[in-house]
Amino acid sequence: MEHRVAITGLGAISPVGNTAAETWDSLRAGRVGIGPISKFDASGSKVKVAAEVKGFDAREAFGVAEARRSDPFVLYALVAADQAMADSGLDREGAxxxxxxxxxVGSGIGGIQTTVANEDVLRGSGPGRVSPFLVPAMIANMASGQVAIRHRCYGPTLPVVTACATSSHAIGEAFRAIRHGYADAILAGGSEAAIMELAVAGFANAKALTRNPDPVTACRPFDRGRDGFVMGEGAAVLVLEELDHALARGAHVYAEVMGYGNTCDAYHMTSPDPEASGISRAIGQAAAEAGLDAAEGLYVNAHGTSTKLNDLSETRGLKAALGEGAARSAKVSSTKSMTGHMLGAAGAIEALACAKALEEGVVPPTMGLTDPDPDCDLDYTPLVAAEFRARWALSTSLGFGGHNAALVLRSFEG
Structure with a gap:
């Protein structure tokens, strides 16, 4: 027996808001969360801007001891999970x-801040001064583990690590677990806190990041002048729940998860397949499982990183998978133009945007898109949100290593 899967809780801490509600309001309004790097002295860096979480004090939120022994990526995950649990009502006794x-809950990079800080301690003061919390703070599964401890989640727990496709894969695998009866509800998403000197330098030297210092135009997906992505950080967690279980307890349903695709380009370590065969197959798998009918209204939250190769490949993939006519009739946007690229958390924040877009009939804009690339010729909702009553939403994610994920959501009609 296959079960229907609902989204009943949303949580987020992002460059455009420290709650899911604040994040969605910013995305609707086209608020850009990109600014000068403040996490480290970037005067010697080729990259000057990032999309940082703002106004979050870990010591205030968790206390000094917890803040010191946990990497920021774990703390971000806990914030988002707490919100999602409260929003869903699953935090109530007996729910x-x-x-x-x-x-x-996965992470593309994990506790890199803690790792580098303790390397400095090791070199400066010797092995005896390395923190006993180094390993549990650095390993990428610990966000999932800490969330499970905090909320007494004894069911299936599966952190995913597939670079920038991480949290889309986490949501997809959670969807399958519930669909096939292995759980009643799963907290699914991703977390990342990699805005630090080493990671930025690595991405920059791989020629993945923009060197544009202007926060307004640094991230401009599908624009002729795009030249790389902007690093983001934060976390997003969704509560996925078996639909009958949710309805029996009177939960609010944002949308249904209907389909999931998971493929690999098997082409290059960092570049997408220029023929877009991998992402088009992932979209096709998700669309077929969902029974997606683009004629009923389709919103696509594109991976849309603002890199030359990704945006072009993704445009080709959408056309190949959906058909030229259906791709052109869809409303497409890249919310990375506002949040930056949150790496392992990107897919989850974008799935959140899809759920809210379906619920409210509003497509968030692609900011910075003023001079469209003629080879990227779909309706990317430039600069201003659009009212659009879609029945379907598609979220696409592509990660280093050739990992592709596609999620299909459907509006919930009771």
Whole structure:
């Protein structure tokens, strides 16, 4: 028996808001969360801007001890998970069997800030001064583990690490686990906190990041002048829940998850397949499982990183998978133009945007898009949000290593 899967809770801490509601309001309004790098002295860096979380004090939120022994990526995940649990109502006593409550929260990079800080301690003061919390703070599964501990999630727990496709894969795998009866609800998403000197230098030297110092135009997906992505950070967690379970307890349903695709380009370590065969197959898998009919109204939250190769490949992939006519009739946008690229958290923040777009009938804009690339010729919703009553939403994610993920959501009609 296959079960229907609902989204019943949303949580986020992002460059455009420290709650899911603030984040969505900013995305609707076209607020750009990109600014000068403040996390480290970037005077010697080729890259001057990033999309940082703002106004978050970990010591105030968790206390000094917890803040010191956990990497920021873990703390961000806990913030988003707390919000999602409260929003769903699953934090109430008796709302769920905790042996059937799981956590699929991944990270593309994990605790790199803690790792580098302790390397400095090791070189400066010797091995005896390295923190005993180094390993549990650095390993990429610890966001999932800490969320499970905090919310007594004894069910299936599966952190995913597929670079920038991480949290889309986490949501997709959680969808499958619930669909096939292995859990009643799963906290699914991703977290990232990699705005630090080493990571920025690595991405910059791989020629992945923009060197444009202007926060307004640094990230401009599908624009002729795009030249790389902007690093972002934060976390997003969604509560996925078996639909009958959700309805029986009177939960609010934002949307349904209907389909999931998972493929690999098997082409290059960092570049997408220029023929877009991998992402088009992922979209095709998700669309077929969902029974997606673009004629009923389709919103696409594109991966849209603002890199030359990705945006072009993705445009080709959408046309190949959906058909030229359906791709042109869809409303497309890249919310990375506002949040920057949140790496392992990107897919989850974008799935959140899809759920809210379906619920409210509003497509968030692609900011910075003023001079469209003639080879990227779909309707990318430039600069201003659009009212659009879509029945379907498609979210696409592409990660280093050739990982591709596609999620299809459908509006919930009761």
């Amino acid at each position: 769920v069997d905790h042996e059937r409550l799981g956590v699929y």
